[in-house]
Amino acid sequence: MNQQTPVLETVDVTRTFKVGAGVFSRKKILKAVNGVSLTVNKGDVLGLVGESGCGKSTLAKMLLGLLPPNAGDIRFDGDPVMSIDRLELARRVQPIFQDPYSSLNPRKTIFDCIALPLKVHKVGDKSEWTDRVRDIMETVGLSDQYMSAYPSQLSGGQRQRVAIARALIMRPEVVICDEPTSALDVSVQSQILNLLLDLRKDFGLTYVLISHNLAVVEHIATRVAVMYLGRIVEENDTEGIFRNPRHPYTRALLESVLTPEPHLGVPETHLGAEFPNPIDPPQACTFHPRCIHFMKGLCDEIAPRPLVQDDGGMAECHLYDEKYAAKAAATGG
Amino acid sequence: MSVLLEVQDLNVDIPLSSGILHPVQKLTFHVDKGETLCIVGESGCGKSLTSLALMDLLPKRASRTGTKLELAGMNLLTASNREMSDIRGNRMGMIFQEPMSSLNPAFTIGNQMEEAMLRHRDVSRKEARERAIYLLEKVGITGARGRLGQYPHQLSGGLRQRVMIAMTLMCGPDLIIADEPTTALDVTIQAQILLLLKELQREFGMGLILITHDLGVVARMADRVCVMYAGQIVEQGTAEEVFGDPMHPYTRGLIDCIPVPGKTKRGEHLGSIPGMVPSLVGAFQGCHFRDRCPHAHDRCAPDPIHLNWIGEGRGYRCVLSPEETRRAGELEAAE
Numbered sequence: 001m002n003q004q005t006p007v008l009e010t011v012d013v014t015r016t017f018k019v020g021a022g023v024f025s026r027k028k029i030l031k032a033v034n035g036v037s038l039t040v041n042k043g044d045v046l047g048l049v050g051e052s053g054c055g056k057s058t059l060a061k062m063l064l065g066l067l068p069p070n071a072g073d074i075r076f077d078g079d080p081v082m083s084i085d086r087l088e089l090a091r092r093v094q095p096i097f098q099d100p101y102s103s104l105n106p107r108k109t110i111f112d113c114i115a116l117p118l119k120v121h122k123v124g125d126k127s128e129w130t131d132r133v134r135d136i137m138e139t140v141g142l143s144d145q146y147m148s149a150y151p152s153q154l155s156g157g158q159r160q161r162v163a164i165a166r167a168l169i170m171r172p173e174v175v176i177c178d179e180p181t182s183a184l185d186v187s188v189q190s191q192i193l194n195l196l197l198d199l200r201k202d203f204g205l206t207y208v209l210i211s212h213n214l215a216v217v218e219h220i221a222t223r224v225a226v227m228y229l230g231r232i233v234e235e236n237d238t239e240g241i242f243r244n245p246r247h248p249y250t251r252a253l254l255e256s257v258l259t260p261e262p263h264l265g266v267p268e269t270h271l272g273a274e275f276p277n278p279i280d281p282p283q284a285c286t287f288h289p290r291c292i293h294f295m296k297g298l299c300d301e302i303a304p305r306p307l308v309q310d311d312g313g314m315a316e317c318h319l320y321d322e323k324y325a326a327k328a329a330a331t332g333g
Numbered sequence: 334m335s336v337l338l339e340v341q342d343l344n345v346d347i348p349l350s351s352g353i354l355h356p357v358q359k360l361t362f363h364v365d366k367g368e369t370l371c372i373v374g375e376s377g378c379g380k381s382l383t384s385l386a387l388m389d390l391l392p393k394r395a396s397r398t399g400t401k402l403e404l405a406g407m408n409l410l411t412a413s414n415r416e417m418s419d420i421r422g423n424r425m426g427m428i429f430q431e432p433m434s435s436l437n438p439a440f441t442i443g444n445q446m447e448e449a450m451l452r453h454r455d456v457s458r459k460e461a462r463e464r465a466i467y468l469l470e471k472v473g474i475t476g477a478r479g480r481l482g483q484y485p486h487q488l489s490g491g492l493r494q495r496v497m498i499a500m501t502l503m504c505g506p507d508l509i510i511a512d513e514p515t516t517a518l519d520v521t522i523q524a525q526i527l528l529l530l531k532e533l534q535r536e537f538g539m540g541l542i543l544i545t546h547d548l549g550v551v552a553r554m555a556d557r558v559c560v561m562y563a564g565q566i567v568e569q570g571t572a573e574e575v576f577g578d579p580m581h582p583y584t585r586g587l588i589d590c591i592p593v594p595g596k597t598k599r600g601e602h603l604g605s606i607p608g609m610v611p612s613l614v615g616a617f618q619g620c621h622f623r624d625r626c627p628h629a630h631d632r633c634a635p636d637p638i639h640l641n642w643i644g645e646g647r648g649y650r651c652v653l654s655p656e657e658t659r660r661a662g663e664l665e666a667a668e
Contacts, residue, residue: 051519155609156376185375185546190590190603197600212520215549219592219599242594256524258549259593262572266528266553271521274489 006078007174007206008040008063008093013072015058019279028279032058034230035072037306040174040223045200045207047221047238049214049253053278055230056210060176063208065089076174091121094167098179100159104151110137110162111147117170136165139202140195157188161195168199178210193220214257218242226250229278229286232306236313246315248291285318293319295327337540338364338387338508341401345379345386347394352615356382358564360399361640364508364540369531371543371551371572374561375587377610380544383561384510387542388427389417405507423453426501430513432493436485442496443481449503461503468499472529491522495529502533508540515550527554548591552576557646560584563621564613566640570647580641580649580658582626585665620652628653628661 015033032055040046048056061067062074065081074081081089097103104113114136115129124132134144140161151159160180167175180196181189197220199205211217217224217238224241226234226249234247245251255267270292276282282289288299295318304316318324345357357379364370372380386397389409402409404424412420421427429435437445446468447461456464462481469477472495485493494514501509511530515523527550534541543554551558555572560581568581579585589604597603608625611617619634620626626633632652640648643655651658 051521186548186587186590187375187606190592191605193592194602194605197602214520215592215594218594219597219603238599252521254594256520257594258524258527258547258553259596260548260552260576260588260591262552262555262576264553266531267524268528269521269524271525274491275519275522 004041006039007042007076008038008208009073009075010036010038010059010063011073011075012037013059013062013069013074015055015062015067015069030279031230031281032278033062033069036227036230036232037072038225038232038235040206040208042173042206043200043204044223045209045221047217047224048208048210048227049212049217049224050227051212051275053229053275054227055278056227057178059227060095060178060208060210063174063176064093064095087121090117091170092172093174093176094170094172096160096163096167096175096177096180099183100156100163101151101183103163104159106151109148109150110142110154113151113162114166114169117166121170123170132169133165136169139168139199140165141191155188156184157191160184160188160192164192164195164199168203171203172205174206174208176208176210179212180209181216182211182213189216196220214253215259226253229276229281231286231316232314233287233317234313234315236309236311240311240313244311244313246309246313246320247287247317248293248319249287252290293328295324298324298327335366336363337366337368337405338542339401339403340387341399343383343386343397343399343402345382345391346396346398347392349614355613355617356564357386358613360566362559362566362569364542366507366540367534367538368556369534369541369543369554370557370559371545371555372559372561373545373548373551373587375546375610377563378561379564380546380561381512384427384512384542384544387510388421388425389414390421390427419453422449422501422506423504424506425508425510426504426506428494428497428501428509428511428514430516432490432497432517433485435497436493438485441482441484442488446481446496446500446503449500453504464503465499468502469496471502471533472496472499473525474499490518491526494518494522494526498526498529498533502537505537506539508542509534510542510544512544513546514543516545516547523550530554548576548587560587563610565621565650567622567651568649569640570644574647578659579662580643580655581622581651582628582658582661582665583622584649585662586625589665620650627665 013033013036017030017032018027019030020027050056062069068082111133114133118129137144142161181192209221221238223237225232228249234250245254252269252271256269271290284301284303285299288294298318304318306314306316307320308314319328341361343360347354374380385391391397399410443465446465447458450456450461466477469480474480474495515526552572557571558575559566560568562583568584579588586606592603606625611621620638623629623633638650640650642648
């Protein structure tokens with residue numbers, strides 16, 4: 001492998017929201033993303049996994065430059081995202097959203113939907129648009145007979161292909177896919193995943209893939225970051241995450257993947273408590289109320305630090321901290 | 334085991350301006366006491382209409398016909414509306430996908446749970462309340478007594494689904510129909526809810542019909558499986574049979590479509606099923622899957638394809654003989 005060049009980098013990025021708890025009570029601070037540092041290298045597929053409310057979509061919005069961080073830096077090719085011209089950034093980073101039913105304008109034809117980026121960027125004239133739209137539709141496997149159709153006339157899978165065509169028509173470098181297949185049927189999901197894999201190869205794309213479906217992430221991602229309540233609690237290459245999960249939360253997530261193997265039955269995830277309220281997160285390690293390796297007096301008092309492991313992975317858990325090794329051994333961790 | 338629900342040749346017809354839509358065609362299956370039957374299929378295959386047809390909750394225009402629909406000996410086909418509403422929520426309960434839209438936002442949890450029991454049983458409100466608290470604890474909700482006064486919007490998605498389950502259990506039903514009960518939930522919560530359903534089923538000996546599109550859920554939950562495609566059951570058998578030795582090309586196609594960590598090769602193409610589901614308006618000739626099937630030939634139309642029974646409760650809807658279909662499966666795997 002040659003030298004890896006980072007395309008997208010976040011350094012200690014934090015984003016908070018003010019949330020009203022009621023008419024008369026004071027607004028509360030919700031830390032949606034809390035000190036996230038990530039690096040996405042060129043050609044990588046970074047899978048971002050976590051439960052709803054963990055902040056993965058907020059992070060995606062910041063990567064797209066749609067939302068400024070409160071603190072920390074997001075850099076694209078070394079330049080701060082917020083300093084890059086809005087249009088320029090939109091050309092180089094593009095999103096694909098979950099629901100192709102709501103991400104396409106129902107009053108516009110498929111041609112208009114796909115050609116919009118060309119209009120916005122003032123590229124060429126109408127005849128060039130038609131050629132480019134036809135090209136990209138062929139690339140994503142849509143027949144050009146749909147050019148004058150409306151989104152409502154297309155199936156879910158076809159609409160997602162339109163969304164992909166629109167994202168790719170300006171030849172972006174990075175595509176942020178936010179749950180690209182979770183609204184689709186299994187047989188359509190596999191077609192879209194195959195397409196994403198092909199496009200990555202053909203266009204040399206870099207993906208950030210946000211998904212709660214770990215099987216999908218395992219299949220496409222080269223690196224995986226596990227998010228819990230606004231923090232990245234574990235990061236590693238896909239092999240490492242799935243073969244040797246370190247953080248107890250990652251292990252619980254992997255256990256809850258239901259593979260089609262009838263003899264295995266329904267797994268017990270040991271995540272007793274419900275997902276905590278993000279407005280009022282638990283002290284220190286935010287995972288401690290649900291953790292089976294909870295160490296009293298440690299996990300609920302001292303926040304764990306990111307610990308780089310010898311295989312290049314990172315886990316944010318006291319179990320891997322030499323300082324507390326004795327305690328971890330004593331509690332059977 | 335004794336049969337709890339028996340369904341024979343169940344049809345649902347919906348008149349449209351362009352003709353009659355046949356979303357459910359000649360469904361025949363049964364559920365034993367304490368058994369889990371999974372109905373699996375993609376959107377539009379008729380699985381949700383099947384569940385509504387069983388509950389007699391179909392939209393007004395739709396009509397339901399069949400030769401047999403019996404729950405524990407009661408004939409549901411001839412039951413009046415009055416009789417059906419005595420059975421619904423009492424002998425058979427239903428859990429829907431979105432607990433927020435199936436709970437009434439204007440009433441407290443306690444109120445709605447007690448209502449279910451007061452409607453069907455001769456009990457006092459106090460007794461109903463005690464039963465509600467007992468069941469909320471059973472489904473793993475802490476501080477059950479305090480929860481009774483809460484409104485649905487005050488609960489998280491997972492908690493709401495637990496409340497839904499507890500509410501369904503109020504009258505101790507014989508059969509629960511769960512339509513995509515975990516699709517709106519996170520994976521970790523999904524596993525918890527499924528485990529809860531299994532445990533409750535074991536404890537109360539209920540039959541469970543689980544309707545889902547997720548093959549993983551089916552494999553882990555089902556005793557027996559019905560695979561539906563375009564309004565028909567195309568394959569049925571035990572979970573081991575259907576996943577270990579799938580006989581219908583559609584079932585094999587579906588199984589090949591899903592990535593399985595450790596089994597499918599990372600970054601390589603997954604299987605796919607080309608083409609689209611056919612329209613079910615008007616009369617349909619031959620095999621519904623033939624336009625998408627890699628093994629389609631002249632025999633697949635125009636005669637209707639019947640379920641090919643190859644064992645007790647084990648069948649598939651295809652013209653290929655068991656030997657031919659196994660060979661076809663090997664060919665697909667080699668590709």
